[in-house]
Amino acid sequence: MKILANDGLDQSGIDALTIKGFEVITEKIPQQLIADFINKHHIKTLLVRSATEVRKELIDACPSLEIIGRGGVGLDNIDVDYARSKNIHVINTPGASSASVAELVFAHLFSGARFLQDSNRKMPVIGDTQFNQLKKSYAEGIELRGKTIGIIGMGRIGQEVARIALGLGMRVIAADNNIGRASIKVKFYNNQFINVDIETEPLEDVLQHADFITLHVPAQKEEHMIGAEEIQKMKNGVAIINCSRGGVVEEHALVEALNSGKVAFACLDVFNNEPHPSKEILTHPKISLSPHTGASTVEAQDRIGISLAEQICSILQVS
The missing domain is CATH 3.40.50.720 (NAD(P)-binding Rossmann-like Domain)
Structure with missing residues (x-):
C-alpha cells in the first residue's frame, strides 16, 4: 500500500501510516511527471499541500487513485467535485492548523x-x-x-x-x-x-x-x-x-x-x-x-500528519 506525499508529510504522519503497513514516499516529483510516477508504482493515495495541483487531467491519467488528501484547509488546488465523481475520496485537515x-x-x-x-x-x-x-x-x-x-x-x-x-x-x-x-x-x-x-x-x-x-x-x-x-x-x-x-x-x-x-x-x-x-x-x-507560513508550526504539522493518517486508515478500513 503505497502513498505519495508529494509536498512532504510530518514524521508523525509517516510513523502512523508505516506502523499500519503503508509505504510513504516523500520524494518530490515534478508536476509533469506525477502521473507516470503514480502509475509506475501503483499508488492509491496522493497527499499534497499547496505546491502540487491535482486537476482533471491528472485524475484521468491515474486510474489507481483512491484517495487524494491535502494537508491544510483549502482545497482550491484540487478538482474536488470531479475527483469525487470518479469515486475518489478527497480529504483535508481543516482544524489542524x-x-x-x-x-x-x-x-x-x-x-x-x-x-x-x-x-x-x-x-x-x-x-x-x-x-x-x-x-x-x-x-x-x-x-x-x-x-x-x-x-x-x-x-x-x-x-x-x-x-x-x-x-x-x-x-x-x-x-x-x-x-x-x-x-x-x-x-x-x-x-x-x-x-x-x-x-x-x-x-x-x-x-x-x-x-x-x-x-x-x-x-x-x-x-x-x-x-x-x-x-x-x-x-x-x-x-x-x-x-x-x-x-x-x-x-x-x-x-x-x-x-x-x-x-x-x-x-x-x-x-x-x-x-x-x-x-x-x-x-x-x-x-x-511572511511567505505563506500560516500552518508552518511544529505543532500544526504534527496534527496534520496524524489527521491524514487517521482518515486514510478509516477509509481503507485498516485497523
Whole structure:
C-alpha cells in the first residue's frame, strides 16, 4: 500500500501510516511527471499541500487513485467535485492548523502596530548612525487592547482569531454569510474559561467600524473580496491582515490606500502571484510579510500528519 506525499508529510504522519503497513514516499516529483510516477508504482493515495495541483487531467491519467488528501484547509488546488465523481475520496485537515494561523495573524498585528516590519529592515542598516531618528519615527505605535478587530469569515480560523482577540481585551465584530452566531470559549491557564457569543453582522458594518480587519475566507473565483470600494468604506488608519488566500485583497488598491494613509499598515501571508509576489508589495515599508507560513508550526504539522493518517486508515478500513 503505497502513498505519495508529494509536498512532504510530518514524521508523525509517516510513523502512523508505516506502523499500519503503508509505504510513504516523500520524494518530490515534478508536476509533469506525477502521473507516470503514480502509475509506475501503483499508488492509491496522493497527499499534497499547496505546491502540487491535482486537476482533471491528472485524475484521468491515474486510474489507481483512491484517495487524494491535502494537508491544510483549502482545497482550491484540487478538482474536488470531479475527483469525487470518479469515486475518489478527497480529504483535508481543516482544524489542524487553525491555532497556528490565528497566532500568525497576531504576530503580524503586533509587528504592524509597533512598526517592526520597517524597523527590522532599517535597524541593521542605519541603526548605528541614525538611532535617535529611528526611535522618533517609530514613536507613535498603538496598543491592541481596547481596539476593535473585524473578522471576515467565522469558520475555525476566524473563531481562533476571536478567541485570542478576546483574551487580549479587544472588541470583536464579525461578518459571515453562513454563520449567524459563534460561541467562543476563551480558556485561561488555570482551567477557567468564559463563553462569549458573537453575532455576525453585514460585511459593510464590519468594514465601517473595525480598527483592524482580518480575512479568513476561501479563494475567490471571480472578484476580490476587498478592493478600492471596500477600502473606502473603512476607517481612516485601518489595518488589513490577509492570512487566507492570495487574491482575496486586491493588491494594487491596497498599495494605493497605504500610500495615501487610508490604510495604516497591512499584513500579508498570501499573495496574488505566489510563488512570485510583486516587488511593490515585497518592498513596501508599511507591509508586514511572511511567505505563506500560516500552518508552518511544529505543532500544526504534527496534527496534520496524524489527521491524514487517521482518515486514510478509516477509509481503507485498516485497523
